Amino acid sequence: MSRLVTKLPPLTLSNPIMSASGTFGHGLEMGAIVPPERLGALVSKTVTLEPRPGNPMPRVWETEAGFLNSIGLENRGLEAYMEDVLPTVAAAARAGTAIVTNIGGHTPQEFVQLAQALGERPEIAALEVNLSCPNVQGGKLPFATDPAAARDILAALANVTDKPLWAKLSPNVARIDEMALAVEEGGAAAITACNTLLGMAVDWRTRRPRLALVRGGYSGLGVRPVALRCAYDCARAVSIPVIGCGGISSAEHVLEFIVAGCTAVQVGSASFSDPGLLGRLAAEVEDLLEREDCPDLAELCGSLTEGAPCA
Numbered sequence: 001m002s003r004l005v006t007k008l009p010p011l012t013l014s015n016p017i018m019s020a021s022g023t024f025g026h027g028l029e030m031g032a033i034v035p036p037e038r039l040g041a042l043v044s045k046t047v048t049l050e051p052r053p054g055n056p057m058p059r060v061w062e063t064e065a066g067f068l069n070s071i072g073l074e075n076r077g078l079e080a081y082m083e084d085v086l087p088t089v090a091a092a093a094r095a096g097t098a099i100v101t102n103i104g105g106h107t108p109q110e111f112v113q114l115a116q117a118l119g120e121r122p123e124i125a126a127l128e129v130n131l132s133c134p135n136v137q138g139g140k141l142p143f144a145t146d147p148a149a150a151r152d153i154l155a156a157l158a159n160v161t162d163k164p165l166w167a168k169l170s171p172n173v174a175r176i177d178e179m180a181l182a183v184e185e186g187g188a189a190a191i192t193a194c195n196t197l198l199g200m201a202v203d204w205r206t207r208r209p210r211l212a213l214v215r216g217g218y219s220g221l222g223v224r225p226v227a228l229r230c231a232y233d234c235a236r237a238v239s240i241p242v243i244g245c246g247g248i249s250s251a252e253h254v255l256e257f258i259v260a261g262c263t264a265v266q267v268g269s270a271s272f273s274d275p276g277l278l279g280r281l282a283a284e285v286e287d288l289l290e291r292e293d294c295p296d297l298a299e300l301c302g303s304l305t306e307g308a309p310c311a
């Protein structure tokens with residue numbers, strides 16, 4: 001699959017397809033259905049310093065086009081991740097799949113502590129910095145909406161670890177390009193665009209919200225145009241690579257994001273309705289490139305020409 005080789009300096013991935021954080025366990029839970037070596041990278045669920053129980057139920061609601069979740073970063077915490085999870089993903093790392101650990105915290109110090117501890121682990125190829133979870137801190141997104149705060153977190157992390165840092169941004173901002181520039185300035189090696197959109201659903205008959213905490217993160221099919229625009233805005237603003245994420249469920253979608261300027265993509269919600277998708281997608285992208293006579297992804301990346309075609 002040489003035409004899929006993907007450069008995300010300093011990493012080179014076998015292909016541009018990754019699991020999106022929180023939608024694929026830590027990666028190996030799906031091993032029987034999706035052999036991990038078929039992925040360019042496995043991105044973990046967000047890991048926090050301490051275990052978190054997550055938000056009260058109900059915390060998932062399916063809509064006509066995607067779904068809302070309010071999981072709230074449920075996870076077993078840093079210690080359990082390092083002791084139980086990392087040793088099990090080592091085989092995937094040896095098989096050539098980049099292991100990316102997504103980290104989240106309430107304060108800059110928590111992010112720094114996570115990066116210090118995880119930075120020592122050779123299994124990890126990169127850290128994805130979750131600046132943008134809408135389901136904690138009452139949806140206030142402190143690090144995702146303030147460019148200076150985001151830049152400072154990245155700079156503090158770059159100070160304590162040599163691992164490449166991917167900054168995961170939120171679409172819930174007026175100017176995502178300003179956030180992208182800020183994290184680039186802070187030392188991010190790449191940008192993931194983007195996390196979920198803030199949303200909600202109600203049952204008017206019972207006058208109750210569908211999610212216990214009312215608001216949740218909207219993902220899946222319906223968010224793709226928004227995510228594509230976010231990725232495009234980021235790619236135009238920065239010179240570091242952009243990883244597109246949001247509503248991707250086919251090889252056609254992957255190439256849309258690549259043409260808009262992404263170097264790689266992540267797939268999240270689509271795995272819930274089609275658990276085998278991530279195992280097939282790289283081969284499907286390769287077939288599509290061959291059928292359409294495209295030599296490789298690098299040639300397509302950012303090749304979008306502005307100006308609508310004549311009807």
Ligand SMILES: Cc1cc2nc3c(=O)[nH]c(=O)nc-3n(C[C@H](O)[C@H](O)[C@H](O)COP(=O)(O)O)c2cc1C
Pocket residue numbers: 020021022023045046069071073102130133168194195196218219220221223245246247248266267268269270
């Ligand atoms: C159930 C669920 C849990 C998620 N958990 C996390 C998480 O722990 N950390 C994170 O950065 N993003 C999390 N996300 C966001 C996804 O990684 C992704 O950014 C978002 O869903 C958009 O992609 P998609 O439309 O392909 O799902 C979660 C999404 C879903 C649906």
